[in-house]
Amino acid sequence: MKNFQSEIIWSYKRWSNSKKGLLNSHQNIYFYSKSKNFKFNQYYTNYAATTNIDQILQDRKKTANGKSIYKTDENGNIVLGKEKKGVPLSDTWEIPYLNPKAKERVGYPTQKPVLLLKEIIKIVTDKGDLVVDPFCGSGTTCVAAKSMDRNFIGIDASKDAVELANRRLEEMIITDSALLNKGYNSYLEKSEYEMAILKSIDALPVQRNSGIDGFLRKHFNEKPVPVKIQGKKETLNDAIEKLEKSCQGKEFDLKIVIQTRRESRGNRLFELESDIEIIQSQEMIIEELKEKSTVPNNV
Numbered sequence: 001m002k003n004f005q006s007e008i009i010w011s012y013k014r015w016s017n018s019k020k021g022l023l024n025s026h027q028n029i030y031f032y033s034k035s036k037n038f039k040f041n042q043y044y045t046n047y048a049a050t051t052n053i054d055q056i057l058q059d060r061k062k063t064a065n066g067k068s069i070y071k072t073d074e075n076g077n078i079v080l081g082k083e084k085k086g087v088p089l090s091d092t093w094e095i096p097y098l099n100p101k102a103k104e105r106v107g108y109p110t111q112k113p114v115l116l117l118k119e120i121i122k123i124v125t126d127k128g129d130l131v132v133d134p135f136c137g138s139g140t141t142c143v144a145a146k147s148m149d150r151n152f153i154g155i156d157a158s159k160d161a162v163e164l165a166n167r168r169l170e171e172m173i174i175t176d177s178a179l180l181n182k183g184y185n186s187y188l189e190k191s192e193y194e195m196a197i198l199k200s201i202d203a204l205p206v207q208r209n210s211g212i213d214g215f216l217r218k219h220f221n222e223k224p225v226p227v228k229i230q231g232k233k234e235t236l237n238d239a240i241e242k243l244e245k246s247c248q249g250k251e252f253d254l255k256i257v258i259q260t261r262r263e264s265r266g267n268r269l270f271e272l273e274s275d276i277e278i279i280q281s282q283e284m285i286i287e288e289l290k291e292k293s294t295v296p297n298n299v
Helices: 053-057 114-124 140-147 159-171 178-182 192-200 236-246 282-293
Strands: 004-011 026-032 060-062 068-070 092-094 130-133 151-154 203-205 214-216 226-229 256-259 277-280
Touching: 114 140, 130 140, 140 151, 140 159, 192 203, 192 226, 226 236, 236 256, 277 282
Parallel strands: 004 092, 130 151, 226 256, 256 277
Antiparallel strands: 004 026, 060 068, 203 214, 214 226
């Protein structure tokens, strides 16, 4: 354990019908230095959404019992903290796994994303520094180093690996990550109302699809069951048509549209033919029950 500095957890999402047990969705990276005198560039990230503003603005101190409290002066006034740059980069990195269709992917069995190697390189080197990878494989480290204006040396016992690495260094194909650029929350399109409906029918939400909002957790006839929720500005026929388009080429035995408001389907010159099942939302069912239970004033 001499000169061990950190254990970095590379975390990512993977969809897999794995064997019984927990799905593997991280890898471990061990950070060692040659000596205690090593280069390290400190980077900062944004505060979490749950961070209290007082934690950002105010200084803190520890009591005799070791409890952390906010500092005050002799008059009981709040003591503002020093300038803060954010949260220091942690040892857990969320960097997307290479998509099977990514242009960067070359079929090498242990290939890592260039974005992961760039993250490693940026914290321990500066422009012009030398990066050495004695087991370079497909050359990902070299590609990352070249893209960041570092000098590099890649070594591998496999002639095929060396040829592949040289080809990648000529092509310099690096897959950009929309997830890292835009942030995870940019992919969350479902409202709380829609999420509540999906949860009520035990459905998994689907993002970035205008025709399918989710799938039932349990299959029907061993096939997935797509669900579409009628939007606020959608007619029932519009919702049905969007679901049908998203299901083209897929042989689903059951498709469901959740109707969220009352209307007649006969709002088109030519009615849309569909085998989609229409289910009223719980809110709509309750409103209809209220109307049926209302006693007329003239009785």
